[in-house]
Amino acid sequence: MQPLNGKLFTPEDVAILRDIICNRRDVRGNRFLDRPVEEDVLQQLLDAAMHAPSVGFSQPWEFVLIKDTGIKQQVKESFIIENEKAAPVFEAEKQATYIHLKLEGIMEAPLNIAVFYKPADRPVLGQTSMEEAGMYSVVCAIQNMWLMARALNLGIGWVSILDAEKVKRIVKAPEQNKLVAYLCVGYTDGFYTQPELELVHWEKRKAVEKAVFYERY
Amino acid sequence: MQPLNGKLFTPEDVAILRDIICNRRDVRGNRFLDRPVEEDVLQQLLDAAMHAPSVGFSQPWEFVLIKDTGIKQQVKESFIIENEKAAPVFEAEKQATYIHLKLEGIMEAPLNIAVFYKPADRPVLGQTSMEEAGMYSVVCAIQNMWLMARALNLGIGWVSILDAEKVKRIVKAPEQNKLVAYLCVGYTDGFYTQPELELVHWEKRKAVEKAVFYERY
Numbered sequence: 001m002q003p004l005n006g007k008l009f010t011p012e013d014v015a016i017l018r019d020i021i022c023n024r025r026d027v028r029g030n031r032f033l034d035r036p037v038e039e040d041v042l043q044q045l046l047d048a049a050m051h052a053p054s055v056g057f058s059q060p061w062e063f064v065l066i067k068d069t070g071i072k073q074q075v076k077e078s079f080i081i082e083n084e085k086a087a088p089v090f091e092a093e094k095q096a097t098y099i100h101l102k103l104e105g106i107m108e109a110p111l112n113i114a115v116f117y118k119p120a121d122r123p124v125l126g127q128t129s130m131e132e133a134g135m136y137s138v139v140c141a142i143q144n145m146w147l148m149a150r151a152l153n154l155g156i157g158w159v160s161i162l163d164a165e166k167v168k169r170i171v172k173a174p175e176q177n178k179l180v181a182y183l184c185v186g187y188t189d190g191f192y193t194q195p196e197l198e199l200v201h202w203e204k205r206k207a208v209e210k211a212v213f214y215e216r217y
Numbered sequence: 218m219q220p221l222n223g224k225l226f227t228p229e230d231v232a233i234l235r236d237i238i239c240n241r242r243d244v245r246g247n248r249f250l251d252r253p254v255e256e257d258v259l260q261q262l263l264d265a266a267m268h269a270p271s272v273g274f275s276q277p278w279e280f281v282l283i284k285d286t287g288i289k290q291q292v293k294e295s296f297i298i299e300n301e302k303a304a305p306v307f308e309a310e311k312q313a314t315y316i317h318l319k320l321e322g323i324m325e326a327p328l329n330i331a332v333f334y335k336p337a338d339r340p341v342l343g344q345t346s347m348e349e350a351g352m353y354s355v356v357c358a359i360q361n362m363w364l365m366a367r368a369l370n371l372g373i374g375w376v377s378i379l380d381a382e383k384v385k386r387i388v389k390a391p392e393q394n395k396l397v398a399y400l401c402v403g404y405t406d407g408f409y410t411q412p413e414l415e416l417v418h419w420e421k422r423k424a425v426e427k428a429v430f431y432e433r434y
Contacts, residue, residue, distance in 0.1 A: 050428065215288055
């Protein structure tokens with residue numbers, strides 16, 4: 001088994017990847033355009049996801065593509081309930097900001113994708129000590145898709161203010177599946193130059209030195 | 218707040234991203250070269266990680282950079298124990314393959330990175346209904362780093378056959394932190410043309426149609 005590939009990327013390729021990574025944004029309903037996502041564009045997103053790393057090459061991801069207004073409306077209702085519960089947990093000053101933030105684009109985005117982790121029915125190589133590696137594989141697929149979307153000038157927003165069990169029931173997901181993400185996908189009128197929560201001074205960007213330790217904590 | 222960025226990527230940029238995504242591999246100890254990772258290259262990896270999406274812009278990732286042989290050796294010992302427990306769970310035919318697979322590069326890779334999720338000490342926007350969104354943010358950072366490594370022609374291998382609590386103790390991680398990944402990083406003598414577990418017929422690549430559902434299951 002020696003099919004080694006000598007493919008070398010160039011500094012120009014590195015610069016393009018960096019540009020895509022740094023210009024990726026979480027896109028919400030105030031930015032989505034009413035323009036459908038073309039079938040070949042959707043296939044490019046799914047192709048990027050399918051080439052993500054996965055523990056034991058298990059590829060444990062499933063994607064439910066949702067365009068139906070009735071289904072989106074049910075998911076939106078779950079968002080509204082969870083979002084009403086969320087606001088009061090923040091301190092007074094932040095609550096005022098919170099309620100003015102547009103935090104999802106479920107109805108506005110022409111395409112929603114519910115992304116699930118489907119556990120294997122037999123042991124998976126590499127997943128015997130860290131069960132979570134299966135869910136992590138699904139997240140790698142989502143990040144591949146998100147970067148590919150940005151390269152295609154398409155916005156994605158990840159909605160996590162949802163009752164995962166309700167969403168599972170809405171799309172009739174098998175009991176053993178786990179909802180990892182609910183994505184809103186569509187063209188946008190532009191991408192912010194910085195993360196929206198940085199622009200509104202909700203959180204500051206962390207310096208790399210604050211996140212790095214040498215040899216041990 | 219309208220700093221919208223009109224930056225548009227081109228089909229050539231899309232092709233480069235696809236190439237990086239499809240040529241990324243999980244690299245193990247039989248492929249790493251004995252060549253240090255330069256400081257500026259390491260900074261590019263960390264920079265890619267720091268620009269990942271994170272729930273509520275919480276950036277909950279921490280990276281422990283390990284070069285010390287003694288620390289690596291302790292982690293390797295955890296791998297050996299967990300790997301011995303893992304082999305018997307597979308059926309007879311697969312066990313024979315399993316014991317011949319090189320599944321980590323802890324000692325061979327010049328750099329190891331233990332990646333942790335550090336929970337916030339106050340509520341995080343978007344994490345109020347789905348607590349796991351914090352760990353998922355860390356995985357997004359890892360995937361960014363993995364793609365950047367590939368663009369820099371650097372290999373990364375993700376070792377999940379470890380006792381996470383032991384690794385925490387080895388690097389003296391705070392109790393509340395959670396080990397998400399243990400990465401082996403270094404230059405390599407090449408990248409396989411396909412995932413190694415596909416080449417050795419451990420698992421087949423899934424067709425996209427098997428992973429996609431329309432509107433609901």
